[in-house]
Amino acid sequence: MGMTGKLDIRYQCPSVEQYSALRKEAGLSEMSAEGAAIGLPRSIFAVTLYEENTLIGMGRVIGDGGCFFQITDIAVKPSHQGRGLGKMIMREIREFLNTVPEKAYVSLIADGEASKLYEQYGFESVMPRSQGMFLRP
Template identity: 80%
Template sequence: MEKLVIRHEAPSIEQYLKLRHDAGLSPMSVEGAGIGLPRSSFAVTLYEEDQLIAMGRVVGDGGCFFQITDIAVTPSHQGRGLGKIIMREIAAYLDTVPDKAYVSLIADGEAAKLYEQYGFVPVMPQSQGMFLRR
């Protein structure tokens, strides 16, 4: 891996949409990205040279509720520990939020194994994650 640069900033709209697409995440709109990215509670982006290769964000109200979103790594860089770097940076941020804050995420497939390393546990059967199909 070339020299890795870690930044605590959201990517540009174009970078964000491209990385989501390349990583196989669901598409988002330009309008939504333009509204949402600047409102991130925390963002981490990983670059090689000037190329965005991975990202993660935390969104929420800043005090009571936080959700980890947009964990994405370009396919050509997967399997190199970049997800762990992203989660390490996010975990350091979460260490600064109020003690009783509720921190959640949606884990797709095998990603749950990564998140378990950072203390995340399934909410089933006490709770069930849901989303609004639009």
């Protein structure tokens, strides 16, 4: 765990309440408290950024731990955007991904301009040979 000035990097998931509040503030879709309580502890890797014990950014890796990994929940509080925190989160995740088995498939869904951030870390579009799809039960 590193301290950079007042910035505290932690390798753990936030609480359900912190998670829900950050997703909402960052403009991400709402998740149920029930789903977050089940899902957060099952993260394969998580990085959270705190400033004076206030969650200001996070990212997670989910999946089966061997063949498939998905990056999710990349979020930075709007009041803290433009400071390179998204890049810091992605660097931490990229470092973790260097430890996964070879030929593992690592994916993410990039919303809007976020693809520009992810391209800096080696991600490329799957279009046109594949397309992202989702089901909201």
